[in-house]
Amino acid sequence: MSPPSPSFSLVPILSYETKVLGYNLMQAMRFAVEEINNDSSLLPGLLLGYEMVDVCYLTNNIQPVLYFLAKENFSLPIQQDYSNYLPRVVAVIGPDTAESVVTVNHLLSLFLLPQITYSAISNELRDRSRFPSLFRTIPSGSHQMEAMIRIIIHFHWNWVILLVSSDDYGRENGHLFSEKLEGRDICVAFQESLPIPSPNRVVMPQDKRRMEGLVAKIRRSTAKVVVVLSLDLALYTFFEEVLRQNLTGTVWIASESWSIDPVLHSFFSVRRAGTFLGITTPIVPIPGFSDFRIRRSEVRKPAMDGKHPQPTCNQECDTCPDAAESYNTVLTLSGERVVYNVYLSVYIVAHALHSLLDCEAARCSRDEVYPWKLLQEIWKVNFTLLDRRIFFDEQGDLPLGLEIIQWQWEDGHNPFNSIAFYNPAEQRLFVATNISWHTANNTAPSSVCSKSCQPGQWKRPVGLHPCCFECVDCAPGTYHNLSEDFECQHCPLNEWSNAGAIQCYKRRLQYLEWQEPLTIIVVILATLGFLSTLAILIIFWVHFQTPMVRSAGGRMCFLMLTPLLVAYVSVPVYIGRPTVFTCLYRQTLFTLCFTVCIACINVRSFQIVCIFKMASQLPHAYSYWVKYNGPYVFVVLITLLKVGIVVSSAMAIPTSPTILYDNENPQIMILNCNINSRKAILFNTSLDLILSIFGFSFSYMGKELPTNYNEAKFITLSMTFYFASSAFLCTFMSVYQGVLLTIFDVSITVINLLSISMGYFGPKCYMILFYPQRNTLAYFNNVIQGYTMRKE
Template sequence: MGPRARTLHLLLLLLHALTKPGELIENSDFHLAGDYLLGGLFSLHANVKSISHLSYLQVPRCNEFELKVLGYNLMQAMRFAVEEINNCSSLLPGVLLGYEMVDVCYLSNNIHPGLYFLAQEDDFFPILKDYSSYMPHVVAVIGPDNSESAITVSNILSHFLMPQITYSAISDKLRDKRRFPAMLRTVPSATHHVEAMVQLMGLFRWNWIVVLVSNDEYGRENGQLLTQRLITTGEICIAFQEVIPVPEPSQVLGPEDQIQVNNILEKLRWTTARVVVVFSPELALNIFFQEVLRWNITDLVWIASESWSIDPVLHNLKDLRHTGTFLGITIQKVSIPGFSKFRVRYTKPERPMSNKTNPRATCNQDCDACLNTTEFYNDALILSGERVVYGVYSAVYAVAHALHRFLQCNQVRCTKETVYPWKLLREIRNVSFTLLGNRLFFDDHGDMPMLLDVIQWRWDDGQNPFESVASYSPTHKRLTYINNVSWHTPNNMIPVSMCSKSCQPGQRKKPVGLHPCCFECMDCPPGTYLNLSTDEFNCLPCPGSMWSHKNNMACFKRRLSFLEWNEVPTIVVTILAALGFFSTLAILLVFWRHFQTPMVRSAGGAMCFLMLVPLLLAFVMVPVYVGPPTVLTCLCRQAFFTVCFSICLSCIAVRSFQIVCVFKMARRLPRAYGFWVRYHGPYVFVASITAIKVALVASNMLTTTINPIGRTDPEDPNIMILSCHPNYRNGLLFNTSMDLLLSVMGFSFAYMGKELPTNYNEAKFITLSMTFSFTSSISLCTFMSVHDGVLVTIMDLLVTVLNFLAISLGYFGPKCYMILFYPERNTPAYFNSMIQGYTMRKN
C-alpha cells in the first residue's frame, strides 16, 4: 500500500470513528433535496492559511471568520443554476437536481467536506475493495475556488473518480490527468493567465517590472511560472522579486512580517520599475495595501492576478486610486439574466432535506449576514459583470448536460437510474453545448477554453468598477486591445517602465550589468547595420556590394564605378584607338601593295605583317576596357594585349639584331649567319618569345583567379570600384618586366646600327618607340603602386594604346611616308648605291 493510499484509509477511519450511531455532523450549510445531488465547495468565510485547527480534533468553525462576499456570490450562482435547470422543461425533464454546499473557509476546511460527499446518506463510508458499484452522497462536486484547496480535495476524490469541476483554480498542476483524472475546470490554466500578462506588458513596452508573491503555494507557483516565461521571452526583466507575508487569521502582522513589508515598500519607493505584478490571494492584500497607502507610494501600475483582480472588498479601498493604475487578469464578462435579483432575495426553502430526521443548526438558505453584506456590494457585483459567476454557472450546466445524456432523456422524461460518479465522469468530459452564446466543452486537459479579460479598476460613480480594456484568447494565444486605459499619470500618458530607454534606430544595445533589459545605446558605424529581428546587440557588416551610413537599419547598394563610354577619358582613348586602327590598316594596305619593294623588305618583309595584324586586333579589342569587367574582359586584358605587344617588341628586337648581323657580323661569323638564315632564326626567336610570354600569362592565371572583384573606394565608401582581380596588377607588373627587356634589346641593337646605310638605319625610330614603351611602362607601374580604381584602368588603357601607336606610327610611319612620297628611293638601284657608299667608307 502506497503513502497516498495509507493516508486515504486513515482519513476514512477518522470519519468512521467520528460518526457514531444516532449522531449527525453539521456538514452542509446550504442544501436542497433532489433526485441527484451536486456537492458545492465555496469560501463563504475568509480565513488565511492557519494551522491552529490541527491542535485539536474538531472540524473548523468557519463562521468564526469574516464573511467572504465573492464566496457567497459564487455559492448563490450554483443555487441559481440548479433552480433554473429544475424549472427548465427541455433539460433533465422530470428530474430534480439537489445540492449540498459546504463552507471550506478558504483553506481550513477541505478534507471533511470531501469525505462527507463520498459518504452515503447516513454519513457512513464503507471500506471496500471495489467501489465500482458504490453510490456516494453526491454525483459530482463543484469547487473549490483556489488551487491549493482544489488539489487537496482532488487527491481524495480522484481515487473514486468523483467528477470535480473547479471554477477558479488555475494551477497548471491540475492539467496532469494521471494525477487528477477526475478534475475539470471552467477557467483557463495559469499558463494562459501569465501569457496574457506578458503580452500586456509587451503591448505597453514595459520591460522592467517588480514581482510580488504571497508566501504560499499559489504565490510561489505563479511567480515561478512568470519568471520562466520571462526567461523564455528574454525581453522583460525583473528588477526584484519579494514575498508578501500572509497575516494571521486576526489580520495582524507580526514584527517580522511588518519588517518584511517595510522592506518591500522601501524598494518600491526607490526602484525605477513602475509596474508591479502581484500574485497573492486577496486575503493577504488588505493589510499590504493599507501599508502602501500609509507609505504614500504613487504612480505605479499594479497588475493583479485572477485571485484579486475583481475583489470588491479591496476595490472598496477608494484611496487606492492615488497609488496608480490597477489592471487585472480575469475571466470574460458574461451577463446571467435574472441572477442579480436572485442573489439578494430572501426566501424560505420550499423542500425539506430528504432522509434527514434532525434539522441542521446552520444558517442555510436564510443567512441574513450573508445577504446583508452581499446587498451592500450588489452594485459593484452587477457592474463587474459577474465574471467568475459564469464559471460556476457553466460547471453546473456541464453536469446537467452530462446527466441528460447519461439518463437518455428526451423532451418529456428521463430514465431515472443509479448514476455512478465514474460513469458520469466520462459523459462530462465529452459534453459540448451552448450557454448564453458561448460554445462550451472540455479540452484534453479538462479545461474550458474561456476568454480572459484584462480589466482596469475604476472608481467613478455609476461606472463599471472593473472595465475590460483587452481580451485574451487561450485558443489563439493572442491579446487584443479593445479599449483605452485611463492612466493615473499627467496628461494620461502611458507609464514608462524600462531599465534603459529605447535606442534610436540604428543603435545597438550594449549590455550593462546582468539584466538584458539594462543597456547602453551605441551607434552602428558606417558599413554596418542593425537587424532588430535577429540581434539587437551587434551591428552586422554589410555585404561586399552594399554599404550603409551611420545608424542605418539596412544596407543599400553601392554606386558601381567602372570605365564608361560617356566619360571624357574613354572618348579620348577611343579616338586614339580609332586613329591607330585606321592608320595601321592603311599601313597594312600600303605594305601589301608594295610588298616586293626594297623599302618593305628592309623593314622586315613578311615579318611586318606579323606585327601589323596583332596591332589591328589590339586596337579593335580596346572596348574590353570599357564597362563592368567580366571574366572574358579581364582575360583579354591580362592575356591578349600583353601577348600582342610582346610579339611586336620581339619582331622589332629581332629585326634590329638582323640588320646589325648582316652588316657587321656576316663577314666575321659567316657560319653563324648561315645557320641563322637556314633555320629561319627571326621567326624562331619571335615564336620562342611568344611561347614564353603565353606560358607566363597562363601560369599567372592558373595560380590566381581572374574573376573581377569589387573594392571600396578609399575616398568614398559609397562607391564600389569594379575591376579585375588584384592578380591582374601583379601579372601586369611581371609581364611588363619581359616587355622592358625586349625594349632594351631593341634599343641596344638599334643603337649598334646607327652607322648603317640610311635606308637601313632605323635606330632613331626604334629608339623612339622603345624609349616611349620603356618610359610608359615604368610610369604605369609607378602610378598603379600609388593609385587605385578607375584611374588605373584609364591609365592602363591609355598606355596600351599609346604603345601600339608608337610602334605603328613610330616604326612603320616613316617607311610608309618614304614609299608614298619618295618612290625614287624605293628602288633596288638606290638601295645598292647606299650599300656601296657604306662599304667604301668602311674600307
C-alpha cells in the same frame, strides 16, 4: 473482528471576518439549487440538497471532505472496494484555490466522487491520471497568463515587475507566467513574493518590514507595470503600504483571484495607486440573483439538544447578509462572473443526475446514485445554459473565454468595466474599448527598460536583461530596418550602405569610360600615333627602293608597321564596359602585335651589328643567315612562341570580367577583367621583356656604326622605356586594382607604341622628307668608306 471505522464531526474552528465574495458564491449555489428544485422539468419528483463548509482559506480542508465522504453516522468505513459505497454527498463543488483542490481531490478520487472547482486555475489540475474526478468551470491558468501577456504586448510594455504570493498559487502561476514570457521580448525587472498574513489578517512585524522594503523597491524601479499573482488575503496589507508610501502612476495587472474583489475595490483611496487591470471570466447575467443575494433567510437555528451539530453559516448567519447588502451595489453593477461558475457547476451536476436517473417529463428513477456512475455522466453533459453551450474537453475544462477588465469608481457604472476579450481557442485578444488611464494626461504609462531604437540602429545589450540596451548606428555596409533585432544585417556584395542606414543601395559600377579626361587624352595620342604610323607606312612605301628605307629594314619595316597600326586600332578595347571579347583581346592579340614589333627590332639591331662586326669573323654563319632568310625565320619563331604563350595563358586563366570592391571607396564596384589576368599579363610580357633586353644590348653594341645605320640611341631609348614602364606597371598592379590601373595600362601601351613608331621610324622619315640628298646610294657609300678608314 474488523477494526472500528473512524468517526468525524463538523465543528467550526475559528470565527473570521465575513468574506463578501465567498458569501456571494455560497448564495449563488443556494440560488441554483432552489431554481432547479422549483423547475419540474430537470429533476421532476426530486429535490437537491446541499452541505456548505467554509475551508477558511487553507486551514479547514481535510475535515470537510472526510465529512462529505462519511455516512450519516459520521463514520467512514475502510473497504477494499468502494464501487457500491454511498457517501453523504454525490458531488463536491469547490474549493476555490488550487492548493485546497489538490488536497481535497486526492481523497475524492479514491471514491471517484465528482468534484467541480469554480476558480482553481492551476495547470496541474489538467492531469487526468492524478485527478480523474476533477472538472473546472473556469479557464486554466495557462490561458489566463496568456491573456495577461497579450494585454502587456498590446500596450507595448516590456519592463514589468512580478509579485507572487508566498503559496502554491503564487509560485505555480509565477513560474507559468515566466514560461509564457520566453521569446516574447518582455522582461521581468524583478520578482518578489508577498508574505501571507493569517486568515484574520494579523501581520507579523518581520512581514511588515518586508512589505515596506518591497514597496520602496517598486518606487525606485523604472518599471511601471506590476503583475500581481496572489490571493486576496495577502493584498490588503500590501496596498495599505502602497498608499502609505504614496506610490502612484503604476499599472496593476490582477490575476483572477482578486481582479473583481469588491472589498479591495472599495479600499480607501486605492484609486490613487494607479490603473488597475484584471483577468476574469465574462459577465453572464443570472436573472433574479441580485435580489436573492440579500434576501433574509427565514430558517431558524435548530435546537441544541446534542443530537444536532452546532449550527453554521450555511443558511443562518447574522453578519453574512449584512456584509453582502453593504456591497450589493458593487456586486450588482459588476455583474455575475465567478458567480456564474458556481451556478453552472450546480447545473452540471443536475444535468448529469437527469441523465443517470433517466428522468422523464414527470418522474425520475429512484436508483442509488453511485459517485463513479455520476462521474461518467458528467463527462457526457452537453446542454445550453443562459445562451451558452456547456460541455467538457478532454482535460475536464469548459471552452470559455476571458475578459480583461479595468477598475472604475464612477457612480452608477460597472466598477469592473470590460475593455477586452481573449479567446483561448483562437489565441487572439480583442480590444473593445479605450482605457481611462489614471495619469495626468490620460495617456498609457510607458514601461520599457530602453526606448525603441530608430531604424538604422541596433541594440547593444546592457546588463542581463535583453530588454535593456543602448542604440548604436549600424556600421557602413550594414543596415537595420527591424527594431527588434540585436544585430545589423550585412548588405549583399553588390550593394552598400552608409552608417545608420535602413536599407542598402546598389554600388556604382565603375570602369574606364569614354568621357573621362585621361581617356580622351589617351585616345587622342593613339589617334595621332595611328595617323603618323600610317603616314610612315605610306612614306616608306613610296620610297621603298631608297637606301634609307633599305637600311631601316626594307620589307621588314612593313612587318613592323602593320602590327603597330593594329595595336593603335586596339586601344578602344580598354575603354568602356569590359566584356569577354575585350578582355580576351587585351590578353592575346594586343600583346602579340607588340611582340612582333620588338622581334623585328631585335632582328634589325642584330643584323646591323652582324654586318659591320661579325660578318668578317664568321663569314659562313652570316652566309647561312642571309641564304635561309634568318631574320624572317627568327620573327616567325618568336611569333609562334608568343602564340603558344598566349594560348596557354588564355586557357589557364579565365578572361571573363569580374567585379572588384574598392576598399577605399566601398560605394563603387570596379568592373575589370579577371583579377588573375595580371598573372597572364606578367606571363605574356615576359618574352617581350627578354627581347627588349636583347634589343637594348644589340643597339648598344652598334653605337659606333655609321650614322646612317646607327639607330642605337633610338632603340636604346625605346627599349629602356619599355622595360621601365613594364616594371612600373607590374608593381602598380600588385598594389592597386582600380580603374586607374586600366588608365595606366593603356597609357603606357600607347606611349610604348609611340616610342617605336616615332623613335625608330620618325628620324628616318625626317631624313627622307627633309634631307633627300642623304637618301642616295653615293652618300651611303661615302659614309661606309669613312667608317672603314677610321677603323683602320
